[in-house]
Amino acid sequence: MKDQHVLYQHSTLATLVPGLLKGTLTMKELLQHGDTGIGTGEGLDGELIILDGQPYQVRSTGEVNLVAADFKLPFANAHFAHFEPLMTVKNLTGVQLEKRVFAATHYQNIFFALKVSGHFKQIKTRAVAKSEPPYPTLLATAQAQQVFNADGIAGTLISYYAPQLFNGVAVGGYHSHFLAANHDFGGHVLNYTVDSADVQIQAFTSLEQHFPVDDPDFMAHDFAADNIADDIEQSEK
Amino acid sequence: MKDQHVLYQHSTLATLVPGLLKGTLTMKELLQHGDTGIGTGEGLDGELIILDGQPYQVRSTGEVNLVAADFKLPFANAHFAHFEPLMTVKNLTGVQLEKRVFAATHYQNIFFALKVSGHFKQIKTRAVAKSEPPYPTLLATAQAQQVFNADGIAGTLISYYAPQLFNGVAVGGYHSHFLAANHDFGGHVLNYTVDSADVQIQAFTSLEQHFPVDDPDFMAHDFAADNIADDIEQSEK
Numbered sequence: 415m416k417d418q419h420v421l422y423q424h425s426t427l428a429t430l431v432p433g434l435l436k437g438t439l440t441m442k443e444l445l446q447h448g449d450t451g452i453g454t455g456e457g458l459d460g461e462l463i464i465l466d467g468q469p470y471q472v473r474s475t476g477e478v479n480l481v482a483a484d485f486k487l488p489f490a491n492a493h494f495a496h497f498e499p500l501m502t503v504k505n506l507t508g509v510q511l512e513k514r515v516f517a518a519t520h521y522q523n524i525f526f527a528l529k530v531s532g533h534f535k536q537i538k539t540r541a542v543a544k545s546e547p548p549y550p551t552l553l554a555t556a557q558a559q560q561v562f563n564a565d566g567i568a569g570t571l572i573s574y575y576a577p578q579l580f581n582g583v584a585v586g587g588y589h590s591h592f593l594a595a596n597h598d599f600g601g602h603v604l605n606y607t608v609d610s611a612d613v614q615i616q617a618f619t620s621l622e623q624h625f626p627v628d629d630p631d632f633m634a635h636d637f638a639a640d641n642i643a644d645d646i647e648q649s650e651k
Numbered sequence: 652m653k654d655q656h657v658l659y660q661h662s663t664l665a666t667l668v669p670g671l672l673k674g675t676l677t678m679k680e681l682l683q684h685g686d687t688g689i690g691t692g693e694g695l696d697g698e699l700i701i702l703d704g705q706p707y708q709v710r711s712t713g714e715v716n717l718v719a720a721d722f723k724l725p726f727a728n729a730h731f732a733h734f735e736p737l738m739t740v741k742n743l744t745g746v747q748l749e750k751r752v753f754a755a756t757h758y759q760n761i762f763f764a765l766k767v768s769g770h771f772k773q774i775k776t777r778a779v780a781k782s783e784p785p786y787p788t789l790l791a792t793a794q795a796q797q798v799f800n801a802d803g804i805a806g807t808l809i810s811y812y813a814p815q816l817f818n819g820v821a822v823g824g825y826h827s828h829f830l831a832a833n834h835d836f837g838g839h840v841l842n843y844t845v846d847s848a849d850v851q852i853q854a855f856t857s858l859e860q861h862f863p864v865d866d867p868d869f870m871a872h873d874f875a876a877d878n879i880a881d882d883i884e885q886s887e888k
Contacts, residue, residue, distance in 0.1 A: 428816050452874040524862045579665050579819050579874065621860040625761045633757040637816065 437486020452492025474563025674723020690727025769848025
């Protein structure tokens, strides 16, 4: 069943905050829920992006490689692509582009995906280095990251927007990953400026929020003491 | 498709907070997602409980009636029942029962449902009176409620538990509705003491969170100024 109105999410971002970074879903399982998506590997092993059913990993070394079916993920989003053209943009920062999306739609209270394909004047990304157990917190792990800059690069950005009410469940606002057209650059997007790109959008009527119920660490954890919103703010944005 | 591991939710509790109380789903549509559930009608028209596929409404007059297929709801939960026996309890308050559930399970981080069937020493419920447009806020509407007490009554309580991370999306913690065995008493449960009852439980691996995307008022609303957590605390607990 390929329901193009549903965004699938495995686990919650809050689960990562105290360092519950064990992989609880395989890439094979994730691909049953979509041909497009983003996520991370066990121990925050790089930044993942799925385009046209092909899952890519950007490692903290900057290398980009395809991901195997048994690769495990602690957190991911996926959906079946059915994007619709929204606008063509030129000479625009990411922040400006996001504002234009809200000027053109009324999607601020629902989940939706953006696909921005074209040429980027500049893009700054990061990729986290994999931690080993016992895992440190999200914040500590996210600080072990490499930042990458590219100027004048062709590629595709996939972004999921979550309403602010869902901050902690997901990243409230936009959460974007990038892959260069020639597959030699990518990562979790920190900021960018479009040279010229097509912006497509896909709105979701439902979020399918799946929990890692087979992970005893997740099931037993007391999240009450975790500083979820602040740690997400510092780790993801 | 009857997936007994999925809890369906239409809209979010946060949507009710500023008074977005228009019915955005019919009971017929809700019953496609479950034979068991709770909810409210347009304008907070009473307290609903679905048992064995039969939807009942407890009105602010205290009357209990069956709900028609075209009855509209602004907020509801439903699932297909596959409860498992958890324990038999005697002489226990609701608060004590809820603690025993967590002593017996590790479900504090996932959504689950409880079904408590038996004899109740005492139960205190409320039912909200329907508001008409322009709708007041959830807090103002919830204050237009009738409180009911019963002593020595047989019946069934359906409760949905949501992890605290989802407070605002749903009611963080337990959200319980009751129906007497003879269908002459019920409502949103404020407190109770069990005389003797069977407690059954059903854990969910996923939440299917559905948004009222066809309601322009929901789509356009700016939730930033709404005092969601406080108003839910005062309205629902």
